[in-house]
Amino acid sequence: MKAAAFDYEKPADVAAAVKLLSGAQGMGKVIAGGQSLGPMLNLRLAQPQLLVDVRGIAEMCAVTETPEALTIGACVTHARIEDGKLPDATRGLLPAVAADIAYRAVRNRGTLGGSLAHADPAADWVNTLALLDAVAILQGPAGRRELKVTEFMHGPFATALAEDELLVAVRIARLSKAARWGYYKFCRKTGEFAEAIGAMLVDPERKVCRAVVGATTSVPHVVADARAIAERFMPDEALKAVEAAGLGDDPYERQMHFAALKRAAARMHGGGS
Amino acid sequence: MSTRTITLQVNGKTVTAAVEPRLHLADFLRDRQLLTGTHIGCEHGVCGACTLEIDGAPARSCITYAATCDGASVRTIEDFDADPVMAELRAAFSAEHALQCGYCTPGMLATARDIVLRLPQADEARIRKELSGNLCRCTGYVGIVRAIKRVLAARKEKTHAA
Numbered sequence: 496m497k498a499a500a501f502d503y504e505k506p507a508d509v510a511a512a513v514k515l516l517s518g519a520q521g522m523g524k525v526i527a528g529g530q531s532l533g534p535m536l537n538l539r540l541a542q543p544q545l546l547v548d549v550r551g552i553a554e555m556c557a558v559t560e561t562p563e564a565l566t567i568g569a570c571v572t573h574a575r576i577e578d579g580k581l582p583d584a585t586r587g588l589l590p591a592v593a594a595d596i597a598y599r600a601v602r603n604r605g606t607l608g609g610s611l612a613h614a615d616p617a618a619d620w621v622n623t624l625a626l627l628d629a630v631a632i633l634q635g636p637a638g639r640r641e642l643k644v645t646e647f648m649h650g651p652f653a654t655a656l657a658e659d660e661l662l663v664a665v666r667i668a669r670l671s672k673a674a675r676w677g678y679y680k681f682c683r684k685t686g687e688f689a690e691a692i693g694a695m696l697v698d699p700e701r702k703v704c705r706a707v708v709g710a711t712t713s714v715p716h717v718v719a720d721a722r723a724i725a726e727r728f729m730p731d732e733a734l735k736a737v738e739a740a741g742l743g744d745d746p747y748e749r750q751m752h753f754a755a756l757k758r759a760a761a762r763m764h765g766g767g768s
Numbered sequence: 769m770s771t772r773t774i775t776l777q778v779n780g781k782t783v784t785a786a787v788e789p790r791l792h793l794a795d796f797l798r799d800r801q802l803l804t805g806t807h808i809g810c811e812h813g814v815c816g817a818c819t820l821e822i823d824g825a826p827a828r829s830c831i832t833y834a835a836t837c838d839g840a841s842v843r844t845i846e847d848f849d850a851d852p853v854m855a856e857l858r859a860a861f862s863a864e865h866a867l868q869c870g871y872c873t874p875g876m877l878a879t880a881r882d883i884v885l886r887l888p889q890a891d892e893a894r895i896r897k898e899l900s901g902n903l904c905r906c907t908g909y910v911g912i913v914r915a916i917k918r919v920l921a922a923r924k925e926k927t928h929a930a
Contacts, residue, residue, distance in 0.1 A: 496811060500769040503789035503835045526836070533831025534812035537792070546789065548836055574825070598901025599882060600816065603825040604832065685900035 498536035505548040509555070509634050509663055512547050517636055517659040519545040525661060527555075527570050530597070530605035531613045555608070555663055560584065566632070566666045569608020577602060584669040585627065588676045588696075592623045598686045611644070612662045614654050617688040621648060622709030623678070625717050626694045629667045635660035650713050674698035677725075677763025679755045680710065691748070693755030695725040695763055706759075708740040708752050716740035728760040774838040778803070779847035789835040794818045796834035797844055805845035805874050809903070816902030819875035820844050826882045845874040853881050856922065860915035868906035876902050880916050890920060 506512040516523045524543035526532050527550055535541040549555055555570040558581050565584035567576075575581065576593035583590070596602055596610075596619050610620040611631065624644040631647040633640050635657055644665070647655050656662060670676075676696045680689035692709030706721035716739060718724060723732035730753075737752045771786040778801055785800060792811075797803045797820075806829055809817035813831040820829050821843040848854035857880050860866070867873045876899075883890055883898045890898065895916050896909070904912060 497795075498790040498792070498833075500788065500790050502769050503772055503833070505836075505838075529831055529833070529836070530813060530828075533792075533828075533833075534814075536790070537812050537831065546833075550836070598816070599886075599898060600819050600826040600828050600879065600901055601813065603822075604827050685897055 496537050496539060499539055499542045501536075501543055502545045503548065504545065505551050508552055509661060512549055512552065512661055513634060513636055513659060515545065515547045516661065519543075519547075519658075521658045523547055523658070525549055525612065527606040527609040528572060528601075528604035529609075530601045531609065531615065549661065557664075558582070560669075562669070564666050564668050566664050567607055568664050569612070569662045570606050571608075573597075573602035573605050573607070573610075574599065576607065584667060586670050586672075586674050586676065588623065588627070588670075588678065589667075592619050592678060595619070595680070595686075601686075607665060608662045611647070611665065612654060612656060614648050614650075614652050615688065616651050616713055616715070617690075617692070617710040619680070619689070619692070622692045622694055622707050622715045624665060624667070625709075625715040626676075626696050626705055626707045627667050628703075628705065629665050631655075631662055632664045632666060633660050634663050639663075641666075645714070645717055648714050668701070670696075670698050671700035673700050674703075675763050677759035677761070679758040679762060681751055681755055691751040691755040693752065693757070693759035695721060695756070695759050697725050697763065706736060706756065708736055708742075708756065711740050711742055711752075713741060724756060725760060725763065728757060730757075733757060733760075772835045772838070774835060776837050776839060777841040779843060785834075787834045789833060791834050792830050793820075793822075793832045793834050793837055793842070794829035797829065797842070803844050803846050807871055807874055809871065809875075814903070815872070815875075816879065817872050817875045819878040819902065821878060826878050845877060848877070848881070851881075853884050853919070856919045857881060857884070857915065860918040861912070864911040864915040864918060866907060866911040866915040867904075872902060872904045872906075876904065876912055880912070880919075883916055884919055884923065888920060888923065890916075892917060895920075 522544035555568040557568045559566045573593045629644045678694045680692045689710040695706040706718040708716040775784045807817040809815035818829040
């Protein structure tokens, strides 16, 4: 199908983009890579009156680092992350996750911020950034605000973004050298959205031990103290985490998420899949 | 709704056109530039038939709007006649029966060329993973995978010989 008619603007900075969104009075939509919004427009699931293309905003394509953190502009593509073009603040987690998102033709255009703002529960960045306890940086007419990614996403395809607010960047705390991670996803076909995601991170120097039950029916389920799953995989504790993730009663769903956690743990400890 | 005037490179030529923002790149190329080598399959980014090169990297032209390509450089299958990698791929696709109806072939070739150039060490598993975004309903993929393997092997041999 063809998209319904819309107007198109490509502002040069964040302030101009926010102004355009304010003027659209709720009928504006931000587009970056367009790899999720494009299909939705073509299928007429989305019918905005105005598309605001943010790829021309230099700040949103920038990557900056401090000793403590890496800030990634919302318009940084999956391919740029996959190809190791960013400083490695996550001991290889971001490139490894990026490499398995959809297909290269999609990764060349799709962006980190676009994926997070789209808030598909099965998307890799939604779950990875929750694992990393990343911070979303938003800008609206009243200025900037910061939110934990876990507070940014409210539900499936629902976020804290106001109609005239823009996701500008994501900040990730730098992992220590002792940090280890494991990530596993089940997809019915290579490159498709995941049926289940299991992810964990142990960073003793920063006193972080987190796990994520991902690709749920809503927000990622974060286990903030995951010692009983991540340091040593205890099946009963993993089952509790899966139960708490609100997946419903389907035993197949539960088993898949349990297995994803188990395999993520095995990968983290250097075992096979 | 208003039109936008865009200027972009299409197969090395500068093109200026007024477009409706909702017009996707594949339709722009096929209907306005009469470059019908770009095929449209699913029209929502799943099948890969419309894959072409934007600024040197493969992309889906059905979910890329022409208006967003102002200043970009687009290469369609028509522009690869003289491309050495594509010449090797064409010969290998013929030799290995890597197409039947040909509908997916322009997109397959765009992806195949990216694999050859970006991943010269790719083994069969990697080739299959990289091809997973391009659907073919005729061949069962075996011939396509073989064709890419053949080109990779030939190029490796050439590097060794040189």
